Every structure is written in C-alpha cells, then in structure tokens.
Amino acid sequence: MQAMxxxxxxxxxxxxxxxxxxxLSGLMIMAIGKDPVVAVQTMVQGxxxxxxxxxxxxxxxxxxxxxxxxxxxxxQARLFNIGGEGQVxxxxxxxxxxxxxxxxxxxxxxxxxxMIGGAVFGxxxxxxxxxxxxxxxxxxxxxxxxxxxxxxxxxxxxxxxxLKVPGSMSTESAGFPDGAHLPNFxxxxxxxxxxxxxxxxxxxxxxxxxxxxxxxxxxxxxxxxGFEIRSFGASETAAKYAGINPVRITIIAMLISGALxxxxxxxxxxxxxxxxxxxxxxxxxxxxxxxxLMGRNHPIGIVLAALLFGFLxxxxxxxxxxxxxxxxxxxxIQGLVILFTGALDNMVRRPLEKLFLALRKAKEA
Amino acid sequence: MTLxxxxxxxxxxxxxxxxxxxxxxxxxxxxxxxFDKSFNESAYNGAERWAAETGGTYRDVELTSDAQRxxxxxxxxxxxxxxxxxxxxxxxxxxxxxxxxxxxxxFAIIDMVVDAPNVKSVVFSEHEGSYLVGVAAAYAAEGxxxxxxxxxxxxxxxxxxxxxxxxxxxxxxxxxxxxxxxGTTPAAWNDPIKGGELTRAQKAAGSEVVFAxxxxxxxxxxxxxKDEGILAIGVDSNQNYLQPGTVLTSMVKRxxxxxxxxxxxxxALETGFSVMGLxxxxxxxxxxxxxxSLMTDEMTAALADxxxxxxxxxxxxxxxxxxxxxxxx
Numbered sequence: 001m002q003a004m005x006x007x008x009x010x011x012x013x014x015x016x017x018x019x020x021x022x023x024l025s026g027l028m029i030m031a032i033g034k035d036p037v038v039a040v041q042t043m044v045q046g047x048x049x050x051x052x053x054x055x056x057x058x059x060x061x062x063x064x065x066x067x068x069x070x071x072x073x074x075x076q077a078r079l080f081n082i083g084g085e086g087q088v089x090x091x092x093x094x095x096x097x098x099x100x101x102x103x104x105x106x107x108x109x110x111x112x113x114x115m116i117g118g119a120v121f122g123x124x125x126x127x128x129x130x131x132x133x134x135x136x137x138x139x140x141x142x143x144x145x146x147x148x149x150x151x152x153x154x155x156x157x158x159x160x161x162x163l164k165v166p167g168s169m170s171t172e173s174a175g176f177p178d179g180a181h182l183p184n185f186x187x188x189x190x191x192x193x194x195x196x197x198x199x200x201x202x203x204x205x206x207x208x209x210x211x212x213x214x215x216x217x218x219x220x221x222x223x224x225x226g227f228e229i230r231s232f233g234a235s236e237t238a239a240k241y242a243g244i245n246p247v248r249i250t251i252i253a254m255l256i257s258g259a260l261x262x263x264x265x266x267x268x269x270x271x272x273x274x275x276x277x278x279x280x281x282x283x284x285x286x287x288x289x290x291x292x293l294m295g296r297n298h299p300i301g302i303v304l305a306a307l308l309f310g311f312l313x314x315x316x317x318x319x320x321x322x323x324x325x326x327x328x329x330x331x332x333i334q335g336l337v338i339l340f341t342g343a344l345d346n347m348v349r350r351p352l353e354k355l356f357l358a359l360r361k362a363k364e365a
Numbered sequence: 366m367t368l369x370x371x372x373x374x375x376x377x378x379x380x381x382x383x384x385x386x387x388x389x390x391x392x393x394x395x396x397x398x399x400f401d402k403s404f405n406e407s408a409y410n411g412a413e414r415w416a417a418e419t420g421g422t423y424r425d426v427e428l429t430s431d432a433q434r435x436x437x438x439x440x441x442x443x444x445x446x447x448x449x450x451x452x453x454x455x456x457x458x459x460x461x462x463x464x465x466x467x468x469x470x471x472f473a474i475i476d477m478v479v480d481a482p483n484v485k486s487v488v489f490s491e492h493e494g495s496y497l498v499g500v501a502a503a504y505a506a507e508g509x510x511x512x513x514x515x516x517x518x519x520x521x522x523x524x525x526x527x528x529x530x531x532x533x534x535x536x537x538x539x540x541x542x543x544x545x546x547x548g549t550t551p552a553a554w555n556d557p558i559k560g561g562e563l564t565r566a567q568k569a570a571g572s573e574v575v576f577a578x579x580x581x582x583x584x585x586x587x588x589x590x591k592d593e594g595i596l597a598i599g600v601d602s603n604q605n606y607l608q609p610g611t612v613l614t615s616m617v618k619r620x621x622x623x624x625x626x627x628x629x630x631x632x633a634l635e636t637g638f639s640v641m642g643l644x645x646x647x648x649x650x651x652x653x654x655x656x657x658s659l660m661t662d663e664m665t666a667a668l669a670d671x672x673x674x675x676x677x678x679x680x681x682x683x684x685x686x687x688x689x690x691x692x693x694x
Contacts, residue, residue: 059432153548153549153550156550160519160549166689169519169686170457171519199466273432275458277431282430313429317429317433317437320426321424321437
C-alpha cells in the first residue's frame with residue numbers, strides 16, 4: 001500500500017526539496033555578503049523578465065529535455081547512461097557533417113537530414129558500451145563514462161585535422177550554409193504578431209524536444225517495446241522468464257538513449273552555434289541525469305525539471321553578470337538543487353510518509 | 366504629492382547613477398576563468414591596475430558556456446558599457462555580429478582580428494618573444510637538445526614552438542628541438558601531471574631546457590624540471606618566481622597592458638589593428654632577481670642583439686600562423 005497519495009510524491013516532495021535547496025543557497029549568498037532577495041529577483045528577471053532572457057532559458061531547457069529523456073529511456077531498463085555528454089558530442093559531429101555536406105536549399109529539408117545525422121551518430125556511440133554490457137557484462141556506468149573522454153579526444157582530433165578552417169585558431173568547423181539556418185522564436189512568432197527577441201537562441205528545436213517527450217510517453221507506456229523495456233528494468237530474471245531477450249532490450253534502450261542525446265545537437269550545434277565547436281555539450285549530458293532523476297523518469301516531470309535547470313543556468317549567468325556573484329557559487333546553487341532533489345530524496349520522503357500515515361490513521365480513528 | 370515627488374526623485378537619482386555607469390568599461394573573460402595564473406589573470410591584473418590608478422569601476426563576467434559569449438557582449442553593449450574588452454580569440458564569431466548591431470559602442474578583442482569600424486583588434490607577436498627565449502635556451506644548454514611543451518595542439522601554440530625553435534637554431538643550427546603537445550582538448554591547459562611526464566620523457570631524450578606554453582600544465586613542467594635538475598622557461602606572466610633558480614626566464618605576453626590601454630582610452634578607444642610585439646613592450650623576456658644567476662653576460666648580450674635585430678627588421682621570425690608550417694622543425 002502506498003503511504004502517500006500520488007500528488008504528494010510527484011509535486012510535494014520535489015517542491016519541498018527545492019525550497020530547502022534554495023534556503024541553503026540563500027544562506028550561502030548571504031555569507032558572501034550579497035542580498036539573497038536581490039539575487040532571486042535578478043535570476044527570475046533575467047530568466048523570464050524579457051523575451052531575450054526567456055529565449056536563453058528555453059534554449060537551455062531544450063538541451064536538458066533531450067538529455068533528460070535520453071537518460072530516462074535507459075533508466076527505464078535500469079541502465080545508467082553516464083555517457084550522454086559523449087553521445088551529444090558525437091551527435092554534433094553527425095549534425096555538422098550533414099549541414100556542411102551540401103548547400104541546403106531550405107531548413108525544412110536540412111532539419112530532418114540533420115536529425116537523422118545526429119541521432120545515428122549519437123546512437124552509434126552508445127552502441128559500443130551497450131554491446132559490451134549486453135554481451136560481455138562490462139558495466140555500463142564505467143564504459144559510458146570512459147566513452148565521454150574518448151568522444152572528447154576524438155571530436156578534438158576531427159576538428160583539428162579535418163573540420164577546422166585552415167588558418168583559423170579556434171577549434172571549430174566552418175559556419176553552416178544559410179540554408180541550414182533554423183528559424184528561431186523571433187522568426188516563428190512574427191507571423192502571429194508576437195514580438196520575440198531576434199537575438200536569443202531558442203529555436204524550433206524546442207518544439208521537437210516537446211514532440212520527443214510525447215514520443216517518449218507513447219513508446220514507454222503504449223507500445224510492446226516500451227513494456228519490454230520496463231519489464232526488463234523491473235526484473236531482469238522475470239523478463240527473461242517471460243521470453244524477453246535481455247541482449248536485445250539492453251542494446252535497443254541504449255540506442256534510443258544515444259539517439260536522443262544525438263538529437264540535442266540540432267539545438268546547440270545547428271540552432272545556436274551554427275558551426276561545430278569543441279566541447280559543444282557543455283555539461284548538458286550530465287545535467288540530463290539530474291533532470292531525469294528529478295523528473296521521476298516521466299516526460300512531464302522531465303520537461304519541468306529541464307525548465308528548472310534552464311532557469312538556473314540562465315539566471316545564474318545573470319547573477320554573474322549583474323551581481324558579481326562568482327560562477328563557482330552559481331554552480332554550488334545548481335549542485336545543491338541536484339543534491340536535495342536527487343540524492344537526499346529520502347530526507348524529505350520519510351517524514352512526509354510518516355505524516356501522511358499519521359493523518360490517515362487519525363482519519364480512520 | 367510628496368510621495369509622488371520622492372518617487373520621481375528616486376527615479377531621477379536612479380537615472381543619474383545609471384548614467385554615471387554609462388562610460389564604465391567592461392571585461393569578459395574566456396571559459397578558463399579569471400584566476401588561471403596565465404592569460405585571463407593577466408587581463409584581470411590590467412583591469413585592476415586601471416581601477417587602482419583611476420579610481421574607476423568596471424564590470425566583468427566569467428562565462429560558463431559558449432552561447433553566453435554573444436549574450437554577455439550584447440548585454441554589456443545594451444547597458445551602455447564602453448568599451449567592452451574581451452580576452453580570447455574565441456569571441457570572434459560573436460563579436461562580428463554584435464559589433465555591427467552596436468555601432469556606437471567600442472569593442473576590443475585580444476589575440477584575434479575582427480574587421481569592423483568599432484573594433485580594436487590586439488594581437489601579440491608571440492613568435493618574436495619565443496625566438497628570444499630560444500636564443501637564451503641555446504646559450505643555457507651545454508649540449509644541443511632543448512624541448513618545448515605546448516598545451517592544446519593548435520596553431521597559436523605552434524607559433525610559440527616555431528619561434529622558439531628558430532631562436533634556438535639561430536645559435537645552434539644543428540641542434541634538436543623536441544616538440545610535444547599535451548593534448549587536443551581544452552583539458553590540456555590544466556594537466557600538470559602530464560606536463561611533468563612529458564618533461565621527464567624529454568629529459569630522457571637529452572633535453573636540457575624545456576619551454577612550457579601550456580597554461581596550468583606548465584606549472585607541472587616547471588616543478589618537474591626542478592626535480593630533474595634541468596632548466597625550464599615560463600610563459601605569459603612572469604613565472605620566474607615559481608621555482609627560483611631553475612626557471613631560466615619567462616616569455617611574457619603583456620595582456621594586462623592591452624586591457625589597461627583599452628580601459629585608459631575609454632570610449633575614445635582607437636579602433637583598428639594593433640600588434641603588440643618586442644618594439645612596443647607587448648612581449649619580452651622576464652629578468653628579475655630570481656633568474657639573475659642563470660643569465661650569463663654572454664646570453665644577455667645575445668638577447669639584446671637579437672631583440673634589436675628583430676625590431677629593426679634584420680631578423681624576420683617566421684610566423685607559424687601565416688602558413689601553418691615551420692622551417693625549423
């Protein structure tokens with residue numbers, strides 16, 4: 001029997017955890033001699049106060065939706081994919097190769113091709129650890145983590161030796177052709193008479209991320225494959241007994257996970273930078289783990305958690321910009337949120353469960 | 366009515382104070398961060414020197430993601446900061462778009478050339494400074510092998526290596542310069558352990574002087590050179606004090622001067638292309654009490670001679686970045 005109603009599990013616990021994290025962050029801000037109220041105002045104003053700020057928030061959110069979904073797919077099969085970072089990097093290579101391959105006539109043609117490129121490269125990078133786990137029993141946490149380093153070195157090698165513009169110092173590819181330019185929110189909302197900042201990076205990839213969230217829900221809860229993934233995750237031996245092939249499910253779950261990570265590149269590489277840069281994911285693959293954890297591996301939760309982390313990144317940048325709060329402290333705030341919502345879950349859950357049980361008993365009596 | 370008045374008064378004061386902030390300069394650090402003991406810190410020191418001398422205030426920001434480059438530039442320009450100075454070549458793409466949108470704001474970019482009417486581009490002749498420390502290395506080494514350890518493998522660092530090799534071979538034409546890069550990713554800037562390993566390997570191959578142009582990795586090189594009893598050469602800032610007695614000299618790159626000058630000129634910043642080389646104190650060889658015992662008179666004379674010849678144009682040091690090849694290795 002569940003101790004708590006569903007709403008308390010899904011909403012109340014994350015909310016209280018967040019509140020605790022923010023109170024602690026406020027104390028830290030006070031400790032360095034700044035005003036926490038002003039800090040919160042700066043963050044909210046910076047992240048949601050203007051269409052420009054909102055555009056940045058949604059841009060980061062898009063990244064985190066993709067990686068959050070990716071981690072969650074693997075987690076449904078109880079596979080811990082720590083390699084999101086590397087898979088996003090390789091996805092970026094796929095997107096860049098597609099965008100640079102020909103002079104694209106229109107983004108509507110370039111986008112599906114780039115999506116395939118990103119997804120295939122991301123999935124291919126996830127395939128190797130998946131195969132090693134399924135066939136050889138090499139632990140997926142270790143292999144995916146190591147593959148992040150290999151990806152980083154590999155992409156650096158590709159950039160320096162093949163993709164870099166000769167004579168340029170920056171380790172980045174050439175700029176993508178105009179035909180591969182994705183419409184941003186400004187272009188998309190102008191026909192409806194809505195004014196949106198032309199200089200913010202939020203683009204059509206945000207909608208694709210939301211579609212991916214819907215696709216995730218359909219896949220996991222409405223298809224046979226999703227059922228197999230969930231059963232495998234719940235109990236490997238029971239799944240085997242029921243005729244589910246563990247090798248197949250491990251590899252498929254990781255391929256989908258890698259493909260979702262690779263898809264993120266249409267946002268950061270194609271939508272924002274419009275060229276492949278070194279270390280393009282900038283930690284999104286790791287933040288995806290926190291997003292999936294906080295979102296309880298459910299698409300709605302993941303979208304909301306991604307929005308929260310998008311707010312933290314953009315609001316944190318504003319704190320650094322206008323309040324001179326060092327970026328290290330901004331990272332501490334993000335770390336506290338992850339700590340409280342993820343690792344210290346039981347700290348809030350246990351007392352709440354007791355409270356609800358006590359309430360129920362009181363009612364029954 | 367009085368309430369209204371005080372509101373208006375407050376609004377007016379606010380407008381005035383923000384007006385006072387209008388002429389303030391702003392500085393944007395690269396992803397390495399403000400206190401990297403090297404490039405960014407040098408920029409920071411220049412800004413601090415300006416603030417101490419003039420009593421002025423400036424705003425600065427440390428970035429955490431690439432998307433923030435354009436964002437920070439735009440936010441500073443919008444808010445009226447002038448000039449906006451950025452440390453690092455990676456800002457080029459962002460600056461090209463932002464500079465066009467804010468024609469009345471002056472920008473300065475260090476280590477890169479951006480061609481726009483309101484941009485000052487400051488580049489350094491690292492190859493000339495490296496040439497000089499190469500000459501110093503040649504005199505300090507008894508044998509005919511010295512070495513170089515770079516941070517991330519990219520043309521700018523090869524420019525250091527190539528200048529160094531040319532300087533060394535101007536004294537010992539048949540000598541050997543071993544060149545190693547720490548890595549191909551930005552992590553190579555902060556890997557002192559690997560820097561130490563490379564130093565040991567180079568010593569085993571006969572190197573007597575090692576020049577490190579590798580950011581935080583260089584700290585490991587300097588330390589290991591001391592442990593192994595060979596000489597090292599520092600970079601960017603004067604690093605002679607880090608391991609006194611075994612750091613032969615440092616190839617200093619005066620990023621602080623570039624920032625200081627830009628801040629001093631304020632919104633009247635002279636735009637265009639500016640090269641900071643030997644002739645205008647942009648690069649040089651660090652001499653202080655810590656390395657006085659290592660620098661012989663012969664060496665000092667040779668350095669002064671080479672410096673004069675480079676400034677007069679008698680010696681032309683090949684710039685690796687002009688054609689991505691090096692004649693000396």
